[in-house]
Amino acid sequence: MTHTHPFDSATEITQTGHGAYTAHTSETYGNMVGPFGGVTSATLMRAVLSDERLSGDPVSMTVNFCAAIKNGDYQITTDLRRAGKYIQHWSLEITQNGQICTTASLVFGVRAEGFSHHSGVPPMAKAFDQCAVEPDLGFANWLKCYEFRYAEGAPDMTGRAVGDLGPARSVAWITDQPARDLDLLSLTAMSDSFLLRLPHVRASFVPMGTVSLTTHFLATPDDIAEQGQHPVLGVSDATRFHHNFHDQHMQLWSHTGKLLATGSQIAWFKH
Amino acid sequence: MTHTHPFDSATEITQTGHGAYTAHTSETYGNMVGPFGGVTSATLMRAVLSDERLSGDPVSMTVNFCAAIKNGDYQITTDLRRAGKYIQHWSLEITQNGQICTTASLVFGVRAEGFSHHSGVPPMAKAFDQCAVEPDLGFANWLKCYEFRYAEGAPDMTGRAVGDLGPARSVAWITDQPARDLDLLSLTAMSDSFLLRLPHVRASFVPMGTVSLTTHFLATPDDIAEQGQHPVLGVSDATRFHHNFHDQHMQLWSHTGKLLATGSQIAWFKH
Numbered sequence: 437m438t439h440t441h442p443f444d445s446a447t448e449i450t451q452t453g454h455g456a457y458t459a460h461t462s463e464t465y466g467n468m469v470g471p472f473g474g475v476t477s478a479t480l481m482r483a484v485l486s487d488e489r490l491s492g493d494p495v496s497m498t499v500n501f502c503a504a505i506k507n508g509d510y511q512i513t514t515d516l517r518r519a520g521k522y523i524q525h526w527s528l529e530i531t532q533n534g535q536i537c538t539t540a541s542l543v544f545g546v547r548a549e550g551f552s553h554h555s556g557v558p559p560m561a562k563a564f565d566q567c568a569v570e571p572d573l574g575f576a577n578w579l580k581c582y583e584f585r586y587a588e589g590a591p592d593m594t595g596r597a598v599g600d601l602g603p604a605r606s607v608a609w610i611t612d613q614p615a616r617d618l619d620l621l622s623l624t625a626m627s628d629s630f631l632l633r634l635p636h637v638r639a640s641f642v643p644m645g646t647v648s649l650t651t652h653f654l655a656t657p658d659d660i661a662e663q664g665q666h667p668v669l670g671v672s673d674a675t676r677f678h679h680n681f682h683d684q685h686m687q688l689w690s691h692t693g694k695l696l697a698t699g700s701q702i703a704w705f706k707h
Numbered sequence: 708m709t710h711t712h713p714f715d716s717a718t719e720i721t722q723t724g725h726g727a728y729t730a731h732t733s734e735t736y737g738n739m740v741g742p743f744g745g746v747t748s749a750t751l752m753r754a755v756l757s758d759e760r761l762s763g764d765p766v767s768m769t770v771n772f773c774a775a776i777k778n779g780d781y782q783i784t785t786d787l788r789r790a791g792k793y794i795q796h797w798s799l800e801i802t803q804n805g806q807i808c809t810t811a812s813l814v815f816g817v818r819a820e821g822f823s824h825h826s827g828v829p830p831m832a833k834a835f836d837q838c839a840v841e842p843d844l845g846f847a848n849w850l851k852c853y854e855f856r857y858a859e860g861a862p863d864m865t866g867r868a869v870g871d872l873g874p875a876r877s878v879a880w881i882t883d884q885p886a887r888d889l890d891l892l893s894l895t896a897m898s899d900s901f902l903l904r905l906p907h908v909r910a911s912f913v914p915m916g917t918v919s920l921t922t923h924f925l926a927t928p929d930d931i932a933e934q935g936q937h938p939v940l941g942v943s944d945a946t947r948f949h950h951n952f953h954d955q956h957m958q959l960w961s962h963t964g965k966l967l968a969t970g971s972q973i974a975w976f977k978h
Contacts, residue, residue, distance in 0.1 A: 495918065495919075495952050495973050495975075496918060496919040496973040498769040498812060498919070498921060500796050500812050500814060502788060502789035502791075502794075502796040503789055503791065517773060517800075517807045517810055518773035518774055518806070518807045518808075520773075520774065522951070522975060523773075523918060523975060525771050525773040525807070525810060527798075527810055529788075535789070536788045536789045536796070537789075539788055539796060539798055539812055541769060541771050541810055541812065541919070543771060543918055543919050543973065545918070545951060545952055545975060546951070547950040547951045547952065548950060548951060548978075549950060550950055550951055550976075550977075550978045551905075551909070551948060551976070551978060552948060552949045552950065553872060553908060553947075553948040553949075554946075554947050554948075554949075555874075555875040555904075555908065555944075555945055555946055555947070555948070556945075556946025556947055601824060603826075604826040633826075634822075637824060637826065638822070647766065647767060647794060647814055647816070648766075648767040648769070648812070648814050648921075650769060650919075650921040650971060652954040652971060652972075652973045654946070654947040654949055654952070654953075654954060656949065656950055673826075674826055674827075675825075675826055675827025675925070675958070675966050675969055676824075676825050676826070676827055676925045676965075676966040676969075677822060677823060677824040677825075677826070678823045678824075678825075678925055678927065679818040679819060679820060679821055679823065679927055680793070680816060680817070680818045680819060680821055681766050681816055681818065681925070682925075683923040683925060683969050685956075685969070685971075687946070694947075695946050695947040698946055698947075698954050698956070698971065699971070700921060700923060700956075700969065700970070700971050701923075702766050702767040702814065702923045704766075704793060704794060704816060705821075705822070706821075707819075707821045707822060
């Protein structure tokens with residue numbers, strides 16, 4: 437009997453029609469309100485990956501978190517908007533009780549051997565086994581589904597004095613808990629596994645959430661296969677927190693120093 | 708008689724129904740194939756800005772360039788997918804002869820005075836008047852609609868030897884030509900005014916294009932008003948060019964050192 441990894445259960449979909457699927461929120465990957473956005477994105481990715489019209493590898497994904505998904509079933513629709521020789525554009529949405537919860541666009545590209553140049557430089561980071569495992573912050577179930585080992589900028593939730601701000605940047609080794617070979621689904625989820633930069637900077641919580649998340653997939657299938665269960669090195673930073681919104685940027689590096697994905701998001705915070 | 712700036716003509720829309728508009732490609736802002744993507748994005752922005760249901764300021768926009776728009780009329784539809792207390796999610800599309808050319812999502816947020824922290828650091832750059840005006844590269848009309856003064860990483864199209872790669876990063880002062888006060892439309896267009904990093908690196912052209920472009924708007928209306936006709940400082944970089952795709956990242960800084968927008972894109976290249 438094979439054991440199903442909780443991530444595969446959390447992203448499970450059932451086809452109900454042409455480009456139509458039902459999925460179910462996962463308590464294991466629950467967030468403070470609604471499910472962990474990374475699993476929502478991965479479930480959308482899984483729907484498109486299951487489509488027989490699919491051609492190519494994912495290269496870009498934008499997910500707009502319009503409203504929290506309530507615990508229970510939700511519906512996914514996928515629509516192939518335009519397909520060219522090299523590129524497919526998909527539009528997706530999640531509804532629950534007829535209300536839009538999430539909209540997304542997903543771009544797939546046919547890739548071939550060709551020009552390759554790695555202009556990005558991996559962050560200077562302490563080795564995985566030299567970084568301590570971050571204790572569970574305890575505010576959301578999904579955090580228990582990853583092991584984070586911070587090389588730099590570990591979260592400090594002690595509530596520093598007003599005006600005594602911490603760095604927005606952090607660098608951390610990230611692994612699925614329990615261990616799982618990297619694939620496109622887990623890479624999608626890990627792209628959203630960085631805590632919002634606001635509590636990193638302010639060392640305290642206010643109501644907040646990701647509004648729109650964009651991920652660019654730079655990894656080819658061989659990069660992903662090579663990664664296996666090795667830890668991924670994640671870098672996250674933000675440049676401006678201003679009047680209820682801040683940007684946030686991330687990079688995910690393979691254990692051999694290849695950039696697997698880059699991305700950015702805009703997050704809302706109450707005050 | 709008032710003179711209409713060519714940018715305002717290029718982004719002109721005519722409402723034809725509820726959330727339905729007609730626009731027309733602009734020869735002045737033409738690209739190698741189809742119109743300059745920045746003007747396409749700005750025209751989509753203009754459609755939503757004209758909608759009476761609109762609430763708040765733009766905070767994030769993703770534009771998927773599915774197929775080139777042919778010279779002539781094209782149709783825009785806008786759809787308010789979900790509106791909450793603070794945030795509106797819009798979906799947009801451009802069609803021509805019934806075919807999808809562009810899909811986009813646009814997020815607006817209600818902003819109020821509150822926490823503000825500028826963790827990003829402006830690039831070290833020579834002053835505007837110490838940078839030479841970049842000669843017209845001549846390959847697309849829209850390039851004549853901006854003045855670029857490179858502080859770093861000016862394009863070199865001389866065709867370096869294979870393997871002798873240039874830097875992906877450039878820093879440039881950007882102004883509308885002729886001069887025009889900054890507004891949300893021109894900020895949207897300028898977010899796409901960076902040349903693709905591929906020719907910067909390889910010093911030569913191959914068939915290529917932006918596939919998906921995401922912009923996060925960090926500027927509040929007072930930031931934009933303060934900017935007026937001052938040059939904007941743009942930074943652009945890329946981290947990995949690999950098997951037909953590369954990512955690209957940008958920042959647009961005000962003349963007083965405020966981050967107006969950040970963004971990223973994925974670009975396709977033939978070989």
